[in-house]
Amino acid sequence: MSVHFIGAGPGAPDLITLRGLNLIRRCPVCLYAGSLVPKEVVAEAPEDARVLDTAPMTLDEIVTEMETAHARGSDVARVHSGDPSLYGAIAEQMRLLDARDIPYDITPGVPAFAAAAAALGTELTLPEIAQTIILTRTDGKASLMPPRESLDILGASGATLAIHLSVRNLKAIERALTPHYGAECPVAVVYRASWPDERIVRGTLGNIWRKVRAAKITRTALVLVGPVLGENAFRDSALYDASHAHILRNKKTKARA
Numbered sequence: 001m002s003v004h005f006i007g008a009g010p011g012a013p014d015l016i017t018l019r020g021l022n023l024i025r026r027c028p029v030c031l032y033a034g035s036l037v038p039k040e041v042v043a044e045a046p047e048d049a050r051v052l053d054t055a056p057m058t059l060d061e062i063v064t065e066m067e068t069a070h071a072r073g074s075d076v077a078r079v080h081s082g083d084p085s086l087y088g089a090i091a092e093q094m095r096l097l098d099a100r101d102i103p104y105d106i107t108p109g110v111p112a113f114a115a116a117a118a119a120l121g122t123e124l125t126l127p128e129i130a131q132t133i134i135l136t137r138t139d140g141k142a143s144l145m146p147p148r149e150s151l152d153i154l155g156a157s158g159a160t161l162a163i164h165l166s167v168r169n170l171k172a173i174e175r176a177l178t179p180h181y182g183a184e185c186p187v188a189v190v191y192r193a194s195w196p197d198e199r200i201v202r203g204t205l206g207n208i209w210r211k212v213r214a215a216k217i218t219r220t221a222l223v224l225v226g227p228v229l230g231e232n233a234f235r236d237s238a239l240y241d242a243s244h245a246h247i248l249r250n251k252k253t254k255a256r257a
Contacts, residue, residue, distance in 0.1 A: 003066050003076045003097060005090050007083040007109015008032070012194035013040035015115065020079075020107045027077035029069045031062060036081035036220070038195075045077065063096045070102045078104075083111040086135060087164055111135075113162040115193035116222045119200060124160045126228045127236070132159035138166040138173065151176035160226035167191075167221040170209035177225060178205050186230035191221040202229075 004023045009015035021044060024030060030045040034053030045051050050069075054062050062078075069076045080088045084106060097104050113135060117124050124133050134154050139145050154161065155177045163173060167189060177185070183206035191199040203211045205225065212221075 001070055001073050001075050001103070003070075003078055003093075003102060003104040005084050005088075005093075005104060005106045006077055006079045007085075007088075007107060007111075008037045008041050008079050008081055009110040010082055010112045010115035010194045011036075011038060011192055011198075012115075013038045015110045015194060016041055017107060017109060020109060023075075023107060024077045024079065027075045029065065029074050029076040030079065031065060031076060032079035033081055037079050042079060059092060059096070063093060063100075066093075066097065066102060067100060070100075080109070081112075083109045086111055087137070112164070112193055112222050113224070116162070116188070116190035116224060119190055119193050119198060120188055120224070120229070122229060124162075124224075124226075124228055130158065130160045130226055130228050132157060133162060134159045135162050135164065137164045138169045140165055152179075155180040158226075160228050161224065163223040163225065166223055167212060167217055167219065170212055170223070173223065173225070174205050174209060181205060181225065181227070185225060185227060188224045188229055189217060189221050190224070191215075191217045193222060 004027065006020040006023055008020065024041065024044050025046070028046060028049050030042050030049050030051045031054050032042045032051070034055045042051055052065065066076050078093070080090065082088070084090045085108065090106070094104060113133070125131050134157065136149065136151070136154055137145065138151065151173060158180065166173065183204060185205045187203050187205055187208040189201045189208060189212050199215065199217065201208070201211050201215050201217065
């Protein structure tokens with residue numbers, strides 16, 4: 001048997017991968033993060049499957065379920081939101097599975113920052129504006145940030161920032177990033193990207209916290225910061241430029257008069 005760590009995507013049930021959905025459909029045990037994984041996804045589990053919401057469970061209880069399934073020879077679908085490699089807490093589960101010689105694999109999912117960018121109708125990398133995306137978070141109750149990964153340090157890059165798990169820390173984000181981006185730098189807060197109740201709040205570093213407070217958004221939101229969010233005066237990429245040649249397209253020249 002195997003434990004299959006599956007990324008369910010950001011929320012819309014049809015954003016799960018075919019591989020992930022097919023695994024859920026055939027696994028007799030399904031453990032899922034109930035607060036973030038849509039019920040339509042786990043409804044695809046077999047009719048007689050053991051389906052458990054892990055939100056109220058401890059790490060030991062979750063791994064015990066996997067161990068019990070392993071003893072029976074039953075595959076387990078362990079369903080996480082977004083992509084499980086990012087803030088998915090799968091490393092600690094895999095470490096315990098390794099100690100028990102229980103095999104596992106990972107199926108990636110659509111990450112929340114990609115769904116948020118789609119909701120905003122924006123590209124997060126623009127020529128000569130920003131070519132780097134930093135996925136990060138701020139200090140929280142679960143764990144502190146490593147000192148060398150503070151927003152003040154990361155913000156010095158000028159990159160597009162996708163700040164997870166931090167909608168309650170918008171004042172701290174403003175203080176850390178304003179010296180690097182300026183108070184007028186565009187910010188977007190996307191609440192529950194791709195869910196039916198998705199909401200978007202746009203503003204700047206100087207006013208986003210007031211707008212989000214007025215919208216009463218306190219959790220399950222992604223904060224995007226960077227000039228790409230409000231920039232239209234960027235040059236076209238060379239990728240499709242007629243004067244730019246590459247291995248799949250010869251350089252085109254204007255016909256002579």
